[in-house]
Amino acid sequence: MSMDLVSVILPALNEEEAIGEVLDQVQQVMGASRWPYEIIVVDDGSTDRTAEEVASRGDVKLLRHSQNRGTGAARTTGIKAAQGSLIMMTDADGTYPVRDMPKMLEQLADCDMVIGARTKEAGTLRWLRTPAKWFIRSLASYLTATPIPDLNSGMRAFKKDIALKYLNILPNTHSWVSTITIAFLSHGYAVKFMPIDYFKRKGRSTFHPLRDTYNYITLVVRAVTYFNPLKVFLPLSLILLSVGGLKLIRDLIVFNLHVATSTVLLLLTAVQIAAMGLLADLIVKRSSFH
Numbered sequence: 001m002s003m004d005l006v007s008v009i010l011p012a013l014n015e016e017e018a019i020g021e022v023l024d025q026v027q028q029v030m031g032a033s034r035w036p037y038e039i040i041v042v043d044d045g046s047t048d049r050t051a052e053e054v055a056s057r058g059d060v061k062l063l064r065h066s067q068n069r070g071t072g073a074a075r076t077t078g079i080k081a082a083q084g085s086l087i088m089m090t091d092a093d094g095t096y097p098v099r100d101m102p103k104m105l106e107q108l109a110d111c112d113m114v115i116g117a118r119t120k121e122a123g124t125l126r127w128l129r130t131p132a133k134w135f136i137r138s139l140a141s142y143l144t145a146t147p148i149p150d151l152n153s154g155m156r157a158f159k160k161d162i163a164l165k166y167l168n169i170l171p172n173t174h175s176w177v178s179t180i181t182i183a184f185l186s187h188g189y190a191v192k193f194m195p196i197d198y199f200k201r202k203g204r205s206t207f208h209p210l211r212d213t214y215n216y217i218t219l220v221v222r223a224v225t226y227f228n229p230l231k232v233f234l235p236l237s238l239i240l241l242s243v244g245g246l247k248l249i250r251d252l253i254v255f256n257l258h259v260a261t262s263t264v265l266l267l268l269t270a271v272q273i274a275a276m277g278l279l280a281d282l283i284v285k286r287s288s289f290h
Helices: 019-032 050-055 071-081 098-107 126-144 160-169 176-186 209-227 230-254 261-287
Strands: 006-012 037-044 061-065 086-089 113-118 156-159 191-196
Touching: 006 019, 006 071, 019 037, 019 050, 019 098, 037 050, 037 071, 050 061, 061 071, 071 086, 071 160, 071 176, 086 098, 086 160, 098 113, 098 156, 098 191, 113 176, 126 176, 126 209, 126 230, 156 160, 156 176, 160 176, 176 191, 176 209, 209 230, 209 261, 230 261
Parallel strands: 006 037, 006 086, 037 061, 113 191
Antiparallel strands: 086 156, 113 156
């Protein structure tokens, strides 16, 4: 892998305060490494001088969205334009340790994705983000049967050919990084998590705590339903079946062998959900052969 070209992709939205310093760091770190590289900045409809700052550097490729489409869309645009077989992503706000890029790339020799797992929360509204991220991360860990220390880190290295398989299902929002993590894990690709530092951002965050937290939760359930539907349908069916079974026993005892309509509905619903899960799983498995 020592001769593989690395495409360093930075999505950016109104990052004029930080992007110049981040680009300097990327060029210094990657220039001192053994990896040949290119830098791609995707300006996602910035209204400040982000694009001008990048355009002044002749050795950085600038791609521009005419309007804001979302950080996920910027990441997808960057991958489509990348010439390298390895992708290295980080944010343009100065929050991630660029110095760790070579270490992450080295680990791709024996895995398919390396995610920078942040050791602390340095974002805005920490009191809300920390428990929300813990819940979402725990849910994703259960549904993928994999311990996930950081689900939505913006700093990661991965193999481009695998990522291309999922571009058509990746969202345009902040949930992009979570979705591709779940996609790799659900299909059995090797994913490593490397502890990294996390710094206070420069400039204003585009993350909306309530809206984006809700989007993350729905994204986790939707993504796992797409890749492994039984993980969602089967537990729900078993819960309803257990409640219906207990209610059936109670009805037989209390109502002298008569069964309430609500009990029948619970049991039928449990069977229907299980059938839907099996059908969805069959469709997913069948699709994986094509």
